[in-house]
Amino acid sequence: MSVLAQQLLLGLLLGGLYGLAAAGLSLVFGVLKVLDVAHGELIMLGGYMAFFVVALLGIDPFASLLLVLPLSLLLGLTLYWGLFGFVVRADEETRVKNSLLIGFGLALALHALAVQLWTADERSIVTPYGGAVLSVGGLSIPVVRLVSLALAFALIGGLHLLLARWRWGKAIRATAEDWQAALLTGIDVRRAYLLAFAIGTALAGAAGTLVTIGYSVSPSIGLEWTLKALIVVVLAGLGSMIGTFVGGLLLGVAEAASAAAFGGPYREVVGLVIFVVVLVVRPRGLFGR
Amino acid sequence: MTGLLGRHERRWALAIVGAFGLLALLPLAVRRDDVLNFVFLILLSITLAESWNIVAGYAGQVNLGHAAFFGLGALVARTLWIGGTPIAVGLVAGAAVATLFALLIGVAAFRLRGAYFAIGTLALGEILRTTVSNVLPEISTLPAATIAAYRLTERYYLALALAAISVLAVAGLAGSRLGLGMRAIREDEEAAEASGVGALRLKLTALALSTGLAGLAGGLFAFYHISYYPSHPFGPHWTFDALLMTFIGGVGTLHGPVLGAVLYVVLKEFVALRWVDFHLLIFGALFIAIVLLLPGGLVQAGERFARWGRL
Numbered sequence: 001m002s003v004l005a006q007q008l009l010l011g012l013l014l015g016g017l018y019g020l021a022a023a024g025l026s027l028v029f030g031v032l033k034v035l036d037v038a039h040g041e042l043i044m045l046g047g048y049m050a051f052f053v054v055a056l057l058g059i060d061p062f063a064s065l066l067l068v069l070p071l072s073l074l075l076g077l078t079l080y081w082g083l084f085g086f087v088v089r090a091d092e093e094t095r096v097k098n099s100l101l102i103g104f105g106l107a108l109a110l111h112a113l114a115v116q117l118w119t120a121d122e123r124s125i126v127t128p129y130g131g132a133v134l135s136v137g138g139l140s141i142p143v144v145r146l147v148s149l150a151l152a153f154a155l156i157g158g159l160h161l162l163l164a165r166w167r168w169g170k171a172i173r174a175t176a177e178d179w180q181a182a183l184l185t186g187i188d189v190r191r192a193y194l195l196a197f198a199i200g201t202a203l204a205g206a207a208g209t210l211v212t213i214g215y216s217v218s219p220s221i222g223l224e225w226t227l228k229a230l231i232v233v234v235l236a237g238l239g240s241m242i243g244t245f246v247g248g249l250l251l252g253v254a255e256a257a258s259a260a261a262f263g264g265p266y267r268e269v270v271g272l273v274i275f276v277v278v279l280v281v282r283p284r285g286l287f288g289r
Numbered sequence: 290m291t292g293l294l295g296r297h298e299r300r301w302a303l304a305i306v307g308a309f310g311l312l313a314l315l316p317l318a319v320r321r322d323d324v325l326n327f328v329f330l331i332l333l334s335i336t337l338a339e340s341w342n343i344v345a346g347y348a349g350q351v352n353l354g355h356a357a358f359f360g361l362g363a364l365v366a367r368t369l370w371i372g373g374t375p376i377a378v379g380l381v382a383g384a385a386v387a388t389l390f391a392l393l394i395g396v397a398a399f400r401l402r403g404a405y406f407a408i409g410t411l412a413l414g415e416i417l418r419t420t421v422s423n424v425l426p427e428i429s430t431l432p433a434a435t436i437a438a439y440r441l442t443e444r445y446y447l448a449l450a451l452a453a454i455s456v457l458a459v460a461g462l463a464g465s466r467l468g469l470g471m472r473a474i475r476e477d478e479e480a481a482e483a484s485g486v487g488a489l490r491l492k493l494t495a496l497a498l499s500t501g502l503a504g505l506a507g508g509l510f511a512f513y514h515i516s517y518y519p520s521h522p523f524g525p526h527w528t529f530d531a532l533l534m535t536f537i538g539g540v541g542t543l544h545g546p547v548l549g550a551v552l553y554v555v556l557k558e559f560v561a562l563r564w565v566d567f568h569l570l571i572f573g574a575l576f577i578a579i580v581l582l583l584p585g586g587l588v589q590a591g592e593r594f595a596r597w598g599r600l
Contacts, residue, residue, distance in 0.1 A: 083581075099404075101576075102580055111566075136306075216482060230408055269416055272412045272419075279401060280397045
């Protein structure tokens with residue numbers, strides 16, 4: 001029993017990262033109506049940024065977020081100006097399809113680039129307190145993963161506040177709701193797109209940092225994380241960042257439960273099956289229109 | 290307009306099949322295995338790209354789970370063949386299983402439109418790959434007697450036949466009422482339905498044709514390789530390769546995927562001499578440029594160039 005509880009707990013801790021990974025994708029998809037399947041590769045890049053920041057500056061791994069966040073924000077701005085800014089000019093149906101294709105090309109190119117630059121080896125950040133464990137009622141909680149979960153939640157909460165209070169946050173939400181109406185009320189829709197994409201990329205960078213600290217990064221993690229983020233977005237729907245985070249926690253727990261029931265290798269399958277079923281039952285998919 | 294398209298495509302089909310005829314003489318002229326292996330790879334790629342082109346290029350449904358059908362064909366053909374069944378039977382059975390599975394999931398998957406169909410099929414492919422790698426973790430190797438009797442030329446001619454079949458299938462489709470209906474769905478599904486095209490039926494037909502060919506290609510893979518992990522042909526890179534080759538050459542045309550496959554394999558093998566997977570960086574970037582600037586791929590570029598030449 002306590003083994004099962006332990007597994008579910010670890011699933012919950014991992015689920016926080018799923019939620020964070022999905023939040024960026026959800027924001028970009030909800031606002032730009034652009035499906036960026038290179039989101040997992042952006043997470044991967046964030047992971048490498050964190051790895052090198054820690055290796056070169058020797059600072060605390062969690063403090064590397066202070067550098068990785070702005071760097072990822074810049075990466076997002078560059079990608080929007082260079083690529084996705086062209087995609088949003090098309091009508092909505094072409095937009096989703098083209099963004100899928102472009103994201104796909106970007107994912108392949110970034111993966112190949114990462115293999116060239118950093119080899120295909122797995123890397124992770126070793127923390128001095130990496131082995132520390134909290135024992136609570138027979139359960140052991142790895143401190144690093146607990147801090148990661150807390151940080152993920154803090155970032156999601158911060159994003160929620162940003163979208164609710166900040167002037168441009170409101171503009172982003174208005175654009176997501178109805179971009180034509182937003183345009184008519186004088187909102188610079190292109191600017192809202194740019195901001196949403198950059199913030200989405202920054203969230204991917206943060207997720208990558210936490211993944212590299214708690215687990216590991218390699219050039220090939222992209223597809224897996226894109227799928228996780230997609231599953232959570234489908235589960236949680238669009239519009240609420242807190243909802244997305246809860247969806248991530250649910251996926252983490254569901255995976256752990258299925259691993260306990262059917263054996264470890266099938267943990268990936270269960271999430272994907274949920275995903276396909278939800279998609280087919282709601283054929284209009286994520287919008288639910 | 291249809292007549293014109295048909296004639297245009299017939300000419301390309303003739304040229305490509307003519308080239309295949311010349312390739313049939315290659316094993317008589319060249320006795321080097323490396324050359325035959327190289328051409329084999331191109332032919333397998335042409336089959337895979339053309340098969341993907343049917344459902345994505347003509348019917349407009351971006352199937353990102355194509356590898357699942359390639360893998361099923363390989364799995365069934367390999368199992369039957371090692372069990373003592375003639376490879377021809379194994380190939381047909383593999384294609385049949387792939388097609389049946391496609392029809393089974395197609396009814397549900399085609400409730401999804403556009404990008405949702407794409408990510409749904411991507412997930413489906415990954416479900417199959419993970420399951421196969423869990424159920425069959427052991428590497429599959431041919432028995433010693435089969436290895437001793439291995440003849441590369443047999444595989445080469447089979448690859449040539451399958452590539453020819455796939456090109457002829459697409460050529461036949463392009464000139465037919467069926468192909469016209471599929472293109473109508475690709476351009477505007479609602480408008481096609483409104484003018485009496487049965488969208489679901491045609492999409493299922495395209496999927497069946499596409500996955501049947503992918504199943505055959507998978508069987509060829511199983512017949513060709515001496516040992517591989519059963520989950521390998523289910524890997525998403527098979528889908529990605531087919532997509533890149535088709536888009537770079539020219540999606541929804543007969544000769545585009547053939548050009549794309551030749552270019553892709555030549556560059557991949559050339560670059561792989563020095564850097565592993567570097568070709569994906571080049572093709573990934575080229576692919577993005579094509580989607581943004583030249584949606585018709587190299588074929589469209591060639592047509593534009595030819596038009597300038599005439600002016």
